Amino acid sequence: MFQEELLRWYKQNARKLVFRQKKEAYSIWVSEIMAQQTRIEAMLPYFERFIERYPNLKSLAQAEDDDLVKIWQGLGYYNRVRNMKRCAIQCVEQFQGQFPKTKKELCKLPGIGEYTAGAIASIAFDEKVSAVDGNVIRVFSRFYHITDDVSQMSTKKKITELVNASLTEPISDYNQALMELGALVCIPKNPRCAACPIQKECQSYAYGDADSLPVLAKKKPRRVENPTFYIWVCQDKIHLKKRSQKGLLAGLFGFDETLPEAVEEKRSLEPYTHIFSHVEWHMKGIVCFVKEKSEDFYSLSQIHDKVSIPSAFQPFLKQTEKIIKEREKCQKSL
């Protein structure tokens, strides 16, 4: 049985991650949502800020939407944080401000699926259930040499059955150990089999083809778009428009895609290509200086403090900032 070796390895080699310090459902939940499709190192600074700003379900339930999105700025998949607020409200209203304590009940909450429910239930409440994420899929597909396409539901189900049959206590450590092994040793490329505590029983190691697993369906090509953004500027302020609540970067702030009415001066920006996972934006940017300031113009410090601007717009924002500052200097010297 590999479990004993795995648990021993975990005790020795687990990273000291901040969200492992406390066995509290709230912080486990926050870390799990943040870690969805996101590397741990990328989400750590966000985690600390988030817990400080919203220390519990109640404070999160009362959060301002704009503040929430701002604190998430740059993490991506912004619906995660909106679902977190919905989840917090539901816990406050239905469960006296606590999480329900079983995987089954957790699964019903917004933003919590099979994996996250299993992670919270096992890590925070010691329920003996699985938490099958991408790491665990990879570890098991190699360990049992599963050559089916793991993006297929049927394959995930098959692997989940194997994981369920393997569950060992302490379950909190076991589930995290599987993930940690996937994150540190059984990594996607160039797996470090020499350092693997369960190498002896690993079928792919025996075959010598661990690096060819798991088998994943080809991704379809990205769609390409060529948007032009008009950055309306009045003196030192920039116009920002809240994007539609649906689609890409929903509800975040961005630049206009229409010309303003009376343009005093135009400056073209250096084009920039932003790659999303499923879309490619070849962006053109034109700074338009306007005389009349309507609503929704923000100073650079306001933008920095309050407004959530996705990464796609940061290069144009920086360029615009530079142009504004140069222009100020110019006008002073006159």
Added chain:
DNA sequence: AACGCGGGGCC
């Protein structure tokens, strides 16, 4: 079952 949804680090 397939698709939409971000961003970044690593090879």
Added chain:
DNA sequence: GGCCCAGCGTT
């Protein structure tokens, strides 16, 4: 330049 990450909700 592609891959893939402590996935979930919608269609």
